[in-house]
Amino acid sequence: MYTKVVLNSQLSPIFAHQLWNNxxxxxxxxxxxxxxxxxxxxxxxxxxxxxxxxxxxxxxxxxxxxxxxxxxxxxxxxxxxxxxxxxxxxxxxxxxxxxxxxxxxxxxxxxxxxxxxxxxxxxxxxxxxxxxxxxxxxxxxxxxxxxxxxxxxxxxxxxxxxxxxxxxxxxxxxxxxxxxxxxxxxxxxxxxxxxxxxxxxxxxxxxxxxxxxxxxxxxxxxxxxxxxRPLQLPAPAMKRTPPPPLQAQIKSKPIATNQTHEILGGRSYPFRNRKYIPFLLVNNLLGGNAMNSRLNLNIREKYGLTYNISSFFSPYTDSGAWGVYFACEPTNHGRVRRLVMRELRKLREQKVGVLRLNQAKKQLCGQLTLSYENLLTQMLSNAKELLTFGEVVPFPTYLSWVEAVKAEDLLEVANELYQPEAISIITYEGNTRLNGHSLAGEAESKSATLTSS
Incomplete structure (x- = not known):
């Protein structure tokens, strides 16, 4: 079947392009x-x-x-x-x-x-x-x-x-x-x-x-x-202003839940910036849509400190955003944040090895392939590309861009975006008194006091 052949990662880029064009x-x-x-x-x-x-x-x-x-x-x-x-x-x-x-x-x-x-x-x-x-x-x-x-x-x-x-x-x-x-x-x-x-x-x-x-x-x-063809439409009037430079911001507020929620992140690359694809790979390694991400393995699986932790990358035509989101028990908040910052530091300081880089490329290409197999997704994404860039990039071209990324490219984008002084943080501070364990402990304490008296 065509769908099994054209997206096979073992095909040469030239043959893949020929199949795609046909x-x-x-x-x-x-x-x-x-x-x-x-x-x-x-x-x-x-x-x-x-x-x-x-x-x-x-x-x-x-x-x-x-x-x-x-x-x-x-x-x-x-x-x-x-x-x-x-x-x-x-x-x-x-x-x-x-x-x-x-x-x-x-x-x-x-x-x-x-x-x-x-x-x-x-x-x-x-x-x-x-x-x-x-x-x-x-x-x-x-x-x-x-x-x-x-x-x-x-x-x-x-x-x-x-x-x-x-x-x-x-x-x-x-x-x-x-x-x-x-x-x-x-x-x-x-x-x-x-x-x-x-x-x-x-x-x-x-x-x-x-x-x-x-x-x-x-x-x-x-x-x-x-x-x-018969539609009569207004004249073009397109005008958008890119966002001004950002100074890192920190904001927190209390909420009536038994978890603390936090996003730390900042600005990132727009679509079609040459660093867009390398950062897709970095984000996927860090906390993308996979259970083998660094955040999931090194924070959730290793320490059991959070159920929900992930990273995201939201590119726009002239800017972008990246971030790490997690939710945890309020008493674990500081530790989880430190562990997240440690993972960001590793990506800034340690070059990804050849084997792990190849695995990351295969993973991202596979995820993109599964997404593009959905014809509704394809219909919408093709239209968005045409509107934004004036062309539709053949899918094998995306795969070739991923394959061309080097470990040095990952270091470069990580060092540009993951510097601590450039990271903005927003925190929803949970209430420990709403946590079931705290309430149970409080009840036991009151019971002990009554018994001793």
Whole structure:
């Protein structure tokens, strides 16, 4: 099977590229209105994944944090042709899935369904993306829904701390704003604000319609001519400001939980920086999505001090963020932090050996491969690449970039980003009196006192 051959790590890079070019051609159509259509024909599947990906996210909210995410919600609440129920039922009635999400830099509306219904999905997605009417009644209702969503995330420490960390390392900048906004900013949104936001940001140059699956180029061309080509869109008005330099910040606050939560980290590299791939490897070694990471082995497994510990790397178009998150019993907080700093120091001072480096490369390539085997993921990531960089990089190219990394590259990025004086820290200080062991001990102490008296 093609999927077993093209991604085999034993293939030469040249042969892998040849296979990729034969089986995974991307057809890009640029329309007069600026929209780019990105089509990847996959003959071995019976499904299709398609969607609009827009180069607009929470960093473009302006003076109303949460606007892009609010728009994501309200786009499903009615068009000139459909009410909410008809939007939600149109694809689900044939077994399809309709969804959307907002990130710091992108807004994605997409569908997955049987390939025979590609036309149905394209028509619906076009209608809700460009034909929504933003009913006043639905706007007011959705304000309450999103307020509940905000409460849901703020009530979970291991969710809320990531928002507060972004605010800490991007102070006063749009990248530091919560994607959902605040209750105050959400309740200030009016219908005219939504219309103005769409008018500013829905220009064709910021939109890609991506379609991956068992749909031929001829079929896609017909859909494009019928639904996308006639669209009249506003003129380009793209303007983003990169964040200013950061001085390390330290912030803590008490919370009523029996665990202390902490993120320590800082700024990192943007997409396509030459150090992006080496730092992907460093992050994976440190605490990436694997049980053999250094943080997991040397802190959780060796000492049993934490259940949840990991590292992350969040690149953007002009900046990025990295961090280590952990949660532990408050009495163990200082020790866990010291152990984390020790692992960062090791990466700064000790070159990764040849064997371990090769293992790390294989692991990262394998993780990327599994992710890219998901056609929905492929559809969305291809569109994001095209929007951000003007091209779609062949997957084998990514693998070759990973293979080209040297141990010296890992040392370089670790020394640039993991210096103690550059690390910002945010801590949610748990209450030891809420810990079950402390309460039990307190009860035993009281019992002993009563008995002795």
């Amino acid at each position: 089986f995974m051609k991307h057809n890009i159509i640029t329309l007069a209105n600026g929209i780019r259509v990105l089509h990847t024909y996959i003959p071995y599947t019976r499904a299709v994944h398609c969607g609009f990906v827009l180069h607009v996210g929470s960093r473009d909210d302006g003076q109303q944090p949460g606007m892009a995410h609010f728009l994501e919600h309200i786009l499903f609440k009615g068009t000139a042709r459909r009410k909410t129920f008809h939007i939600l039922n149109y694809l689900e009635s044939v077994g399809g899935d309709l969804n959307a999400y907002t990130t710091k830099e992108k807004l994605c509306l997409y569908a997955s369904l049987a390939a025979e219904y590609a036309g149905r999905a394209t028509e619906l997605l076009t209608d809700i993306t460009f034909g929504s009417v933003f009913p006043e009644k639905e706007i007011e209702k959705e304000k309450q829904v999103i307020s509940e969503e905000i409460d849901m995330y703020r009530n979970v420490p291991d969710e809320a701390i990531f928002e507060d960390f972004d605010e800490l390392i991007f102070p006063g900048h749009e990248l530091g704003h919560p994607i959902l906004g605040s209750k105050q900013s959400i309740h200030s949104i009016r219908r005219e604000d939504i219309q103005a936001f769409v008018g500013r940001h829905f220009s064709g140059d910021r939109i890609v319609y991506s379609i991956v699956g068992n749909v031929t180029e001829k079929q896609v061309t017909r859909l494009v001519d019928k639904y996308l």
